[in-house]
Amino acid sequence: MSTTARAQKAPDTRGPVRRLLTSFGFQIIAALVLGIAVGLLARGQGATADSPTGLSATLDTIGSSYVTLLRAAVVPLIFTAIIASISNLRRVQNAARLAGQTLLWFAITAFIAVTIGIVLGLVIQPGARAGEGLETGEPYTVGTWWNFLLGLIPQNFLGLGVNTQLDLEAGTAASSVSFNILQVIVVATVVGIAALKAGKKAEPFLVFTESLLKVIQRVLWWIIRIAPIGTFGLIGAAVVKYGWEKLASLAWFAIAVYIGLALVLFVVYPILVRSNGLSIKQYFSGVWPAVQLAFVSRSSIGTLPLTERVTERNLGVPRSYASFAVPFGATTKMDGCAAIYPAIAAIFVAQFFDIELSIIQYLLIVLVSVVGSAATAGTTGAVVMLTLTLSTLGLPLEGVGLLLAIDPILDMGRTAVNVAGQALVPTIVAKREGILDEELYNAPRQGLPFAEDDVDDDKTDATPDAVSDAASDAAESDTAEAAPTR
Numbered sequence: 015m016s017t018t019a020r021a022q023k024a025p026d027t028r029g030p031v032r033r034l035l036t037s038f039g040f041q042i043i044a045a046l047v048l049g050i051a052v053g054l055l056a057r058g059q060g061a062t063a064d065s066p067t068g069l070s071a072t073l074d075t076i077g078s079s080y081v082t083l084l085r086a087a088v089v090p091l092i093f094t095a096i097i098a099s100i101s102n103l104r105r106v107q108n109a110a111r112l113a114g115q116t117l118l119w120f121a122i123t124a125f126i127a128v129t130i131g132i133v134l135g136l137v138i139q140p141g142a143r144a145g146e147g148l149e150t151g152e153p154y155t156v157g158t159w160w161n162f163l164l165g166l167i168p169q170n171f172l173g174l175g176v177n178t179q180l181d182l183e184a185g186t187a188a189s190s191v192s193f194n195i196l197q198v199i200v201v202a203t204v205v206g207i208a209a210l211k212a213g214k215k216a217e218p219f220l221v222f223t224e225s226l227l228k229v230i231q232r233v234l235w236w237i238i239r240i241a242p243i244g245t246f247g248l249i250g251a252a253v254v255k256y257g258w259e260k261l262a263s264l265a266w267f268a269i270a271v272y273i274g275l276a277l278v279l280f281v282v283y284p285i286l287v288r289s290n291g292l293s294i295k296q297y298f299s300g301v302w303p304a305v306q307l308a309f310v311s312r313s314s315i316g317t318l319p320l321t322e323r324v325t326e327r328n329l330g331v332p333r334s335y336a337s338f339a340v341p342f343g344a345t346t347k348m349d350g351c352a353a354i355y356p357a358i359a360a361i362f363v364a365q366f367f368d369i370e371l372s373i374i375q376y377l378l379i380v381l382v383s384v385v386g387s388a389a390t391a392g393t394t395g396a397v398v399m400l401t402l403t404l405s406t407l408g409l410p411l412e413g414v415g416l417l418l419a420i421d422p423i424l425d426m427g428r429t430a431v432n433v434a435g436q437a438l439v440p441t442i443v444a445k446r447e448g449i450l451d452e453e454l455y456n457a458p459r460q461g462l463p464f465a466e467d468d469v470d471d472d473k474t475d476a477t478p479d480a481v482s483d484a485a486s487d488a489a490e491s492d493t494a495e496a497a498p499t500r
Contacts, residue, residue, distance in 0.1 A: 042241065049248070053251065057253065075247070080237075080240070099338040100338065119443060123278075124349055128357045130274050138273075140264075140267035143266040252423065275427045287441075293456060301437045307320055309430040312429050322336055325436075348432045350432045353383040383403075400414055401414055
């Protein structure tokens with residue numbers, strides 16, 4: 015493994031005010047604050063979820079449009095990323111061992127996370143402290159083991175489904191198209207394996223797929239750059255829809271979840287990093303751009319290109335391995351959504367309905383969290399995982415409706431922890447297998463733009479201090495950083 019010399023970063027001639035205003039982190043924080051303020055203003059004007067005003071409708075449109083953009087990129091991104099990641103395994107020695115080690119560490123960290131969730135649920139008892147005014151309701155999507163197994167069988171090549179709702183009174187019909195992400199993953203995995211087995215005849219297809227992935231990732235960078243606008247609308251619409259009353263009634267539940275997320279992100283992960291002989295500071299400085307974007311976008315899949323980029327270029331994981339492990343983790347490695355959250359939420363539901371859980375049921379929570387993460391694939395992952403957990407334990411599914419009011423707020427923290435874990439595991443495995451570029455891992459973060467590569471990715475890479483520099487910074491800096499050749 016050799017590392018090429020890195021080009022020096024061009025001097026930053028921006029003043030401190032402009033540097034602050036063009037910082038992605040500052041833009042996100044400003045959008046959060048402004049969104050809350052405008053949401054409160056809309057509520058003060060009488061806006062509610064049932065009676066929107068022009069201002070609240072605008073907020074909702076901005077937020078929903080941003081989510082729609084992210085979702086539009088999910089299917090092509092997942093399909094091409096998984097095929098490319100499987101094909102990249104042919105360039106890796108001991109590919110089967112690396113895949114096995116990746117799965118093992120996914121399970122280890124999930125076990126630790128769900129254990130923390132159970133302990134916090136028992137100590138804080140959020141269900142017993144829930145405020146008044148909560149209403150039970152049926153979940154809008156339900157996960158069961160049987161549905162999960164059936165969902166593995168593709169209905170068609172793209173897992174495409176069409177739902178039609180009839181309005182008999184109005185005599186109209188409305189149809190919507192949806193994708194089963196789990197089926198997309200299955201199809202992409204089969205195609206990727208088949209391409210490997212086809213050998214040299216499949217090389218043009220694999221080259222095309224990798225090129226298409228680059229194009230899709232570039233489109234995602236453009237979507238990422240407008241994340242502050244989406245954040246403004248999402249937060250403002252959430253304040254209008256739920257108000258402070260429902261949020262306050264679930265305060266202890268939210269506190270328990272965020273304590274669990276903080277313990278995993280700032281205690282468990284650093285311990286794992288340090289125990290493997292790596293710098294905690296370098297891990298956080300390297301992964302933080304992706305964590306910050308995940309917090310805002312609430313999408314592990316939407317953050318995937320940046321997660322893979324920081325894993326390779328900041329944390330020093332070989333591209334041939336990272337391009338397999340990170341996309342795989344984006345669909346199955348979710349310590350926030352699939353471990354901490356369902357554990358605390360299941361205990362909350364049991365306490366709210368005054369149901370005492372047995373030791374067997376607590377062990378089932380652990381089992382579901384460790385082996386059921388694949389059922390969270392898609393945009394409603396946490397709800398699917400919660401319903402899967404509740405149905406396995408025999409708890410009332412109506413309890414899911416209790417928690418939907420603050421789900422967007424919790425989802426921000428959950429996704430941030432998910433992404434941090436998705437970068438951590440490949441780093442640990444690469445270090446233990448002796449393939450980690452420790453010089454790159456320990457290198458100073460240059461702060462170059464994350465969004466653009468002015469030259470071929472296979473030869474030269476810009477260091478992704480991703481979300482520290484805005485789009486205007488990308489236009490100013492023409493200097494790229496050479497990546498290690500692996």
